[in-house]
Amino acid sequence: MSAMLSVQGLQLAFGEGREAHTVLHDVSFEVARGEAFGLVGESGSGKTSILRCLAGQYRHWQGQVSIDGQPYDGARSPAHARRAQMVFQDPYGSLHPRHTVRTALAEPLRVQGLDRIDERIDEALQQVGLPLAFRFRYPHQISGGQRQRVAIARALILRPPLLLLDEPTSALDVSVQAEVLNLLADLRAQHGLTYVLVSHDLGVVAHLCDRLAVMQRGRILETLSRDALCAGKAAHDYTRSLVAAADEAA
Amino acid sequence: MTLATLSRPAPSGAWQAWRHEAAGTARKLLSNPLTAIGVAVIALLVAVALLAPWLATHDPLRQDLAAALQAPSSTHWFGTDEFGRDVYSRLVHGTRITLFIVTLVTVVVGPLGMAIGVVSGYFGGRVDLLCMRVADVFLSFPSLVLALAFVAALGPGLDHAVLAIALTAWPAIARLARAEAMTLRQADFIVAAQLQGASHLRVLWRHLAPLCLPSVLVRLTMNMASVVLTAAGLGFLGLGAQPPLPEWGSMISEGRRYMLDTWWTVAAPGAAILAVSMAFNLLGDGLNDALDPRQAS
Amino acid sequence: MTTASPLLQVRGLQVAYGTPAAPVPVVRGVSFDLGREKVAVVGESGSGKTTVGRALLQLLPRQARVTADLLQFDGIDLRTASERDMAALRGRRMSMIMQDPKYSLNPVMNIGRQIGEAVQRGQRLSRAECSARVEALLQRVHIREPARVAALYPHEVSGGMGQRVMIAMMLAQRPQLLIADEPTSALDVAVREEVLGLLDELVAEEGLALLFISHDLNLVRRFCDRVLVMYAGRVVETLAAADLAQARHPYTQGLMAALPSLRHRRAVLPVLQRDAAWSAE
Numbered sequence: 001m002s003a004m005l006s007v008q009g010l011q012l013a014f015g016e017g018r019e020a021h022t023v024l025h026d027v028s029f030e031v032a033r034g035e036a037f038g039l040v041g042e043s044g045s046g047k048t049s050i051l052r053c054l055a056g057q058y059r060h061w062q063g064q065v066s067i068d069g070q071p072y073d074g075a076r077s078p079a080h081a082r083r084a085q086m087v088f089q090d091p092y093g094s095l096h097p098r099h100t101v102r103t104a105l106a107e108p109l110r111v112q113g114l115d116r117i118d119e120r121i122d123e124a125l126q127q128v129g130l131p132l133a134f135r136f137r138y139p140h141q142i143s144g145g146q147r148q149r150v151a152i153a154r155a156l157i158l159r160p161p162l163l164l165l166d167e168p169t170s171a172l173d174v175s176v177q178a179e180v181l182n183l184l185a186d187l188r189a190q191h192g193l194t195y196v197l198v199s200h201d202l203g204v205v206a207h208l209c210d211r212l213a214v215m216q217r218g219r220i221l222e223t224l225s226r227d228a229l230c231a232g233k234a235a236h237d238y239t240r241s242l243v244a245a246a247d248e249a250a
Numbered sequence: 251m252t253l254a255t256l257s258r259p260a261p262s263g264a265w266q267a268w269r270h271e272a273a274g275t276a277r278k279l280l281s282n283p284l285t286a287i288g289v290a291v292i293a294l295l296v297a298v299a300l301l302a303p304w305l306a307t308h309d310p311l312r313q314d315l316a317a318a319l320q321a322p323s324s325t326h327w328f329g330t331d332e333f334g335r336d337v338y339s340r341l342v343h344g345t346r347i348t349l350f351i352v353t354l355v356t357v358v359v360g361p362l363g364m365a366i367g368v369v370s371g372y373f374g375g376r377v378d379l380l381c382m383r384v385a386d387v388f389l390s391f392p393s394l395v396l397a398l399a400f401v402a403a404l405g406p407g408l409d410h411a412v413l414a415i416a417l418t419a420w421p422a423i424a425r426l427a428r429a430e431a432m433t434l435r436q437a438d439f440i441v442a443a444q445l446q447g448a449s450h451l452r453v454l455w456r457h458l459a460p461l462c463l464p465s466v467l468v469r470l471t472m473n474m475a476s477v478v479l480t481a482a483g484l485g486f487l488g489l490g491a492q493p494p495l496p497e498w499g500s501m502i503s504e505g506r507r508y509m510l511d512t513w514w515t516v517a518a519p520g521a522a523i524l525a526v527s528m529a530f531n532l533l534g535d536g537l538n539d540a541l542d543p544r545q546a547s
Numbered sequence: 548m549t550t551a552s553p554l555l556q557v558r559g560l561q562v563a564y565g566t567p568a569a570p571v572p573v574v575r576g577v578s579f580d581l582g583r584e585k586v587a588v589v590g591e592s593g594s595g596k597t598t599v600g601r602a603l604l605q606l607l608p609r610q611a612r613v614t615a616d617l618l619q620f621d622g623i624d625l626r627t628a629s630e631r632d633m634a635a636l637r638g639r640r641m642s643m644i645m646q647d648p649k650y651s652l653n654p655v656m657n658i659g660r661q662i663g664e665a666v667q668r669g670q671r672l673s674r675a676e677c678s679a680r681v682e683a684l685l686q687r688v689h690i691r692e693p694a695r696v697a698a699l700y701p702h703e704v705s706g707g708m709g710q711r712v713m714i715a716m717m718l719a720q721r722p723q724l725l726i727a728d729e730p731t732s733a734l735d736v737a738v739r740e741e742v743l744g745l746l747d748e749l750v751a752e753e754g755l756a757l758l759f760i761s762h763d764l765n766l767v768r769r770f771c772d773r774v775l776v777m778y779a780g781r782v783v784e785t786l787a788a789a790d791l792a793q794a795r796h797p798y799t800q801g802l803m804a805a806l807p808s809l810r811h812r813r814a815v816l817p818v819l820q821r822d823a824a825w826s827a828e
Contacts, residue, residue, distance in 0.1 A: 042735040042736065042737070043706075043735055055441070055445050056444070056445065057441055057444075076444050076445060076447065077447055078447030079447075080447070081445060081446050081447035082447075085445065085446075086441075086442070086445055088438040088441070088442065089438075090438060093437055093438040093439065094438040094439055094442060095439055096439040096443075096457055096461075097439075097461070098460050098461065100264060100267050102264065103264070107443065107446060107448070107456070108446040108447075111443075111446050111447050111448045111452065112446070112447060133262075136261040136262065136263060136264055136266065136267035137261070137267070138267070138271065144592075151442075154442070158446070173591035173592055173762065174591065174762070174764070174802055174805050174806060175591065175801065175802065175805050175818070175819035175821075176591075177805070177807075178805035178806075178807075178816035178817070178818055178819065179818050181807065181816055182815055182816055182818065185814070185815070200735070200736070201807075202809060203806065203807040203808055203809055204807055206807065206809050206812065207807035207812070207816070229809070230809055230810070230812065241737070242736065243809065245736040245737070245740065246736075246809055247809055247810060
């Protein structure tokens with residue numbers, strides 16, 4: 001069975017000549033179908049850049065990427081939209097301020113020319129645990145956690161097999177974060193989704209992901225399973241330091 | 251977001267939701283007394299323009315040389331000009347011309363400026379360069395000079411004056427829309443729309459343009475004040491509305507020869523121009539505060 | 548004024564917005580003492596923790612109405628202090644550092660000049676003396692090349708260094724009380740440790756009183772001495788940081804339980820069940 005996501009030799013740089021700044025150095029990893037894969041690192045490690053390449057926001061990368069068996073060249077297209085969707089970090093910035101929840105959810109359906117719009121919207125709202133009455137609220141009328149749920153509903157309404165998650169809970173309060181993490185875990189179990197989760201929070205990554213890659217300065221230092229991480233079997237010092245920092249004196 | 255908003259029952263339809271928002275904005279707009287005054291004056295302008303034939307006491311074009319240059323009286327509320335025409339009636343009919351000019355310019359400049367600005371800001375690169383250099387060319391013409399050129403080429407007339415004003419006013423709108431578009435094109439919700447497979451046109455039309463609209467609207471409203479003044483200036487120079495049309499600027503131009511003795515021929519249209527310009531400025535100011543998304547609702 | 552009474556005493560602090568007829572309370576009756584120790588005020592968004600910090604320095608907008616039974620700093624009644632008195636206190640004896648140094652530092656002045664301004668407050672120093680003081684302060688916050696950093700602009704330094712520059716600016720006047728409002732939230736984990744270590748040193752060596760406002764329970768558990776947990780404008784629990792695991796209030800317990808932990812992995816994170824009674828206490 002082929003992998004859901006395969007990244008080989010991903011290279012990304014900004015600027016030209018002497019001022020060229022390499023953000024990603026030869027990044028390679030694979031994510032199996034139905035797996036949740038984490039990318040952990042600090043700011044500047046390049047983890048978010050990987051997602052942006054996969055989402056088509058950055059086009060000038062080199063390397064081989066294939067999604068759901070199809071090679072991906074970085075272009076955004078309706079076909080790509082049905083294969084991969086993204087949940088963004090900032091709940092305040094990821095929803096159009098002048099679109100109601102219903103409009104935001106209907107938009108991907110309209111772009112793709114799908115039918116039964118209202119039915120699908122209702123289904124999506126139910127899946128993320130929002131009451132149907134929310135359909136006609138504007139983003140500034142709902143809380144951060146609710147906005148994130150809408151963002152998740154919007155990402156899943158096209159039923160993509162691959163979901164890219166860019167620090168989905170780092171802007172949320174702790175209690176709300178727990179709810180959203182539970183929701184994400186549920187949805188994955190229910191629909192067999194594949195996740196690529198980017199986070200600086202090791203606790204969050206360990207909660208949701210089966211395997212994770214630790215990044216530093218644009219390179220993957222090591223890839224290990226969650227169990228190995230929690231059992232203290234990390235090979236790199238940097239990984240150990242991250243674990244130590246995340247470990248509380250419980 | 252306040253607790254009050256959350257506790258209100260959710261709107262049951264898209265139209266209702268939109269109405270709630272619009273009502274909130276209107277309330278904010280009118281809560282400022284200065285803005286309310288501006289709105290009232292403009293509403294008065296529109297009403298007078300619509301009801302001009304009934305509000306005027308005399309035929310604005312009918313001359314009565316025997317009654318020339320009479321002071322304001324009970325028959326002629328604002329007096330008469332040098333041809334014996336009733337100044338009040340000319341003022342009232344002049345509102346139609348003023349409204350016509352302002353509306354035509356706005357309707358041309360608004361969509362044109364926004365379209366060019368939004369496309370320029372969104373795509374950047376060579377498209378941006380091209381659009382902005384074209385805008386620079388038009389920006390470098392003062393509207394009066396351009397009007398002179400048009401008149402020389404096409405002959406005097408109100409339509410040509412309007413064209414001249416519009417052609418020099420659109421670059422400012424374009425720059426504004428471009429600035430907004432450049433800020434917004436990186437926003438997550440734009441990226442989300444692109445990720446859904448939306449075409450560039452759709453992103454521009456459904457997502458980007460509606461957000462650039464508020465500041466463009468404010469700018470257009472404040473522009474209206476200067477349009478009124480520019481049209482009056484062109485009329486004053488004899489380049490705009492031609493006699494015997496009761497355009498306020500040309501009324502001042504005609505009346506200035508007798509200004510020292512018969513002040514009403516100049517004061518009445520002058521006051522009208524002042525009032526309307528000020529009203530548009532106040533409205534624009536109020537709109538700025540009401541539509542600014544950065545201010546908490 | 549005895550050395551036994553705490554530096555800062557707060558009783559019944561209330562902050563409300565809106566009109567007297569329809570008040571919107573943001574802080575409802577907060578009381579605590581602060582001595583030469585590290586006290587954390589922890590809460591989620593909307594709990595009122597930032598408002599408490601700003602109320603102490605009278606940095607709230609004019610529409611805010613601040614009242615308290617007791618609001619005393621080193622014997623000075625802050626409720627009745629005039630703006631002149633507060634200006635003398637702020638930055639000199641009571642200081643504040645905030646979350647993102649990008650927004651707290653003036654982007655058009657280089658670092659040396661900004662710290663220099665803080666140093667020069669209230670006294671005339673020659674250029675050489677000022678520069679020497681600036682470098683000494685930068686060294687105090689463990690910046691290794693003070694002369695080079697003093698010439699840099701805020702956008703040229705990293706977040707962690709920016710935060711240390713903020714601390715250096717704050718130290719220029721040798722304050723007795725520091726209010727730190729989420730000072731490490733915008734920083735990476737490793738840098739966070741350095742900044743916290745620095746604050747720790749300052750509390751120990753300069754006898755600084757630290758009011759640490761944060762949303763991060765784990766962080767304050769390790770770093771602070773005492774913790775005040777806020778919910779909906781009230782302090783629902785006050786306890787020693789070491790005792791957080793044995794917290795008694797259901798909100799605190801819920802917050803602790805909701806954190807995903809590496810050590811105790813759970814398939815489903817317990818969701819906080821908010822009780823209306825907590826905001827009505």
